[in-house]
Amino acid sequence: MQLSFDADVEEFRAEFVAFLEEHLPDAAETTERASSSADVPEWARRWQRLLFDNGWLLPANPPEFGGRNAGVLQQYVHLEELSKRRIYHSFNPQGLGIIAASLLTFGTDEQKQRWAVPILRAEITAALGMSEPGAGSDLAGLRTRAVRDGDHFVVNGQKVWTSGAHDADVLLTFVRTDPDAPKHKGISVLLIPTDTPGVTRRPFASICGPHDLDFNEVFFENARVPAENLLGPLNGGWTVANGSLGHERTLLWLSFADRLQELTEDFRPESVFDKDSYATLAMDLQALRLLGSQALSRAARGEQDTQSLSILKVLGSEAVQSAAEQALYSQGADGLVHPAFTASYLPMNLDNFSCSWFERYARSFAGTIAGGTSEIQRTIIAERVLGLPRG
Template sequence: MQLSFETDVEAFRAEFAAFLDEHLPRGAESLERPRSTAHIPEWARRWQRLLFDEGWLLPGNPPEFGGRDASLLQQYVHLEELARRRIYHSFNPQGLGIIAASLLSFGTEEQKHRWAVPVLRAEKTAALGMSEPGAGSDLASLRTRAVLEGDRFRVNGQKVWTSGAHDADFILTFVRTDPDAPKHKGISVLIIPTDTPGVTRRPFGSLIGPADLDFNEVFFENAEVPAENLVGELNQGWTVANGSLGHERTLLWLGFAERLEDLTQDFRPDGVLGRDRYATLVMDLQALRLMGSAALARAARGEQDVAALSVLKLFGSEAVQSATEAALETAGPDALAHPARTAPFNPMTLEDFYAGWFERYARSFSGTIAGGASEIQRTIIAERVLGLPRG
């Protein structure tokens, strides 16, 4: 077993690290904090554009889409270097990692340059319209309806949990275009600009507090959308959905590993958690890194292992939640304090977004939902790893 990277991969890492050392925003230029996951302050737009222009935004993409045709292992060390320095390469993560990636995979050439490139260059931001009041993890139950009338779709329905929609320029929206087809069929995907008449966005607070406005309800009332905004083929939206979430899941485990790494630095063996819980945290981190490395090696060889990604997603997200819950219990009333808030705010670092233990614990729930809820991952593991029959 080789637990190191080849020379070309490490050279790629060194080149990126040198770029970061020279160009990373610092000081007063990076003080403005984003309002939501679809609001990018002007300094951060400049930063993302520089990454795009230099091919460091998404290195696996071709140069015209912000990359340099990097291998999977090179993409991994790129993300690892960002995570090690706790750097965001975009404050519109769903726009960059899911929506633009989906448009590049399934969109027309016109859609790629009109919608995906502006998102990659931080000239536009995007939100993802999947979940509905009656269709969360079960996306196939969605009811938002789009009827093709000549050269336009007429859209009616509702989405919810649409992160950043109130600040986004457009929403990649999953709609039902054939109500008579089986529920996994008859779904299509539309690019819907948020200034379209009949589109209403209503942000609402979360467990973190009423001022934490990222989630939205989105209502469509006879909203007319040009037929040219259809992404992929009519009634083939399930294929786009699987591709969209696939873009999100491939290296998702690395984020959980870095969170656990952060927690080991915060706790220490004689700190908040005590020795036993600290040891569990360290073992979880090592197990996640080893399983993730094995999955990465298989992917680099071109092997598809969806079940392994489910194991990593489930284990990583719940390990982070377990560790922050333990810290919350141990710290008692002190867990409600926000120590990082007293320091000068640096929006380039993760710590300022997860300041207090209660906030860290509350936010850990999103990790067990986004990218496929834990219950869904357990079903995949039961059927595709353990070979259990459908219940």
């Protein structure tokens, strides 16, 4: 087994490291923080544009879309170097990782230039309108309707949990365009500018309190959307959805490894974890990295490996959740207090941790839901890895 990268990958890494060392924003200019996942401070917009212009934003993309046609292993070391420095390449992650990626996969040339390039260059931001009050993460159960009227679609319905919608310029919105078709075959995708008459966005607080406004309810009341804003084929939204979510799954395990790594580095074991819990955390991290490296090797060979990605998703998300839970219980009442006021909570950089341990634990549940719930992943593992019959 080769546990190192070939020379071309290391050359790629060295070039990127040199770029970071020369261009990384000074800490003094990064004090302005984003208030939502579609609110990008001006310094962060400049940083994202710099990455785009130099081909370092999404290296797998062609140069005209902020990349350099990089392979899977090169993409990995790119993310690894960003992670080492705790650097975001975008403060609009769903815009970059799902919406722009979907536009590049399914969009027309005009749509790519009109929407994808401005999102990639941080000139506009985007949010994902998928979940609904009566359907949750069940996309096939959505009821937001879009009816064709001449050269427009008229949209009525509601979305919820739409992260960053109140700050976004455009919503990638899944709508039902054929109510008589089977549920997963009557769905289409529209790009809906948020200033469209009839679109109302209402942010609401999360468990982290009234200062943490990212989630939104979004209402559509006879909102007229140009038909040219249809992404992909009419009634082909199911395919777009699978492609959209697929963009965030390939290296998703690396984000969980990063969070576990932060825990091992930032906190004194004797102050946050007992020895057994800390050992479990370290072993989970090592297992995740080893399994992830195997999956990475298969991806580099062009092999489809949905099963491994499901295993990594379950292991990573639940390991992060378990570590947060152990830390919370070990803190007792201090776990309910903001870290700035907790003497036993000693991260090296408080800016990275704006919530109490209870809030961090509550947030960890998002990892077991986003990108495919743990229940869905276990079904995939049961059927495709263990060969069990469909239930």
